[in-house]
Amino acid sequence: MRVLPETITRMRKRRGMTQAELARAVGVSQAYIARLENGTLDPKLSVVNRILDVLEGSTLTCADVMSTNLVVADARDSALEVVRDMLRNGFSQIPVLRAGKIVGMVTERDVVRNITRDLEQMSVQAIMETVSPPLVDERTKIEEVIALLDTFQAVLVHRGGRLVGIVARSDIMRALALD
Numbered sequence: 001m002r003v004l005p006e007t008i009t010r011m012r013k014r015r016g017m018t019q020a021e022l023a024r025a026v027g028v029s030q031a032y033i034a035r036l037e038n039g040t041l042d043p044k045l046s047v048v049n050r051i052l053d054v055l056e057g058s059t060l061t062c063a064d065v066m067s068t069n070l071v072v073a074d075a076r077d078s079a080l081e082v083v084r085d086m087l088r089n090g091f092s093q094i095p096v097l098r099a100g101k102i103v104g105m106v107t108e109r110d111v112v113r114n115i116t117r118d119l120e121q122m123s124v125q126a127i128m129e130t131v132s133p134p135l136v137d138e139r140t141k142i143e144e145v146i147a148l149l150d151t152f153q154a155v156l157v158h159r160g161g162r163l164v165g166i167v168a169r170s171d172i173m174r175a176l177a178l179d
Contacts, residue, residue, distance in 0.1 A: 005039040011055040012037075014064050025054045062145060062157045063138040065175040066165030072097050073106060075125035082124045083111050093153050095166065096128050102135060102163070104128040107153050129153075138164060146172060 012022050012033075019033040026033075028047060035041035036051075043051075071089050073082045075098040086094055086108070093107040106128040111119075114127045134148050135156045145155050145167050157165035 005037050008051060008055070009037045014060070015055060017055075022051065022054060026050045060142040060175060061138065062136060062140045062142070062155070062165065062167055065142060065171045066138070066157045066167045067171055068165045070095070070163065070166060072163070073124045074098070075103055075123060075128075077124045078120055079106075079111075079114070079122040079124045079127050080119040082106055083119060086111075092168070095133070095156055095163070096124055098125070102132050102156060104130055105133050105153060135163075142172065142175070 012019070017025075019037070020030040023030045023033045026047065027050070032041065032043075032047075036043055069089075071085055071091060072095045073085065075096050082094060086092070086106075093105050095102055096104045096106055103125070106124050110127045110129060114122070117127075119127070131152075133152050133154050133156050135158055136145065136148075138157050138159045140157075148155050149167075149169055149172070154166050154168040156163060157167060
């Protein structure tokens with residue numbers, strides 16, 4: 001198996017490690033890692049295997065895979081305007097807030113179920129799922145989130161109580177494809 005230098009760089013950065021931290025964990029110098037990542041060094045297979053063991057041994061967290069370009073709706077917003085936001089941004093669901101608190105999620109399924117109604121005259125609260133998606137800390141391990149995605153469309157992510165991201169099934173798939 002050939003591992004490209006940019007793959008090691010991407011994996012290291014995804015794990016939030018510096019070159020020095022990776023070098024310490026592997027037992028080589030920081031300069032060695034820098035040369036490896038620059039493509040100016042042809043490492044021994046045993047060193048590459050140690051690097052991969054360190055990088056793959058680090059478990060992904062929500063912060064590693066979440067989408068951070070959040071679009072949220074206020075519960076009083078027009079359902080039709082929220083549908084337009086979903087289409088404009090290519091989202092299949094949008095969190096719904098009331099007074100800054102998460103009260104639910106509006107999904108494509110909710111829109112389709114209400115397609116015969118006048119969405120322009122309805123609030124998003126009238127058509128949204130009443131079950132709020134789970135809210136997890138950004139350091140939550142992906143394995144825990146995957147279990148939640150069996151039941152929920154998405155998982156919302158917070159940092160210090162502030163909403164900072166969302167993890168959907170597509171985010172997990174994207175993370176797998178990039179590894």
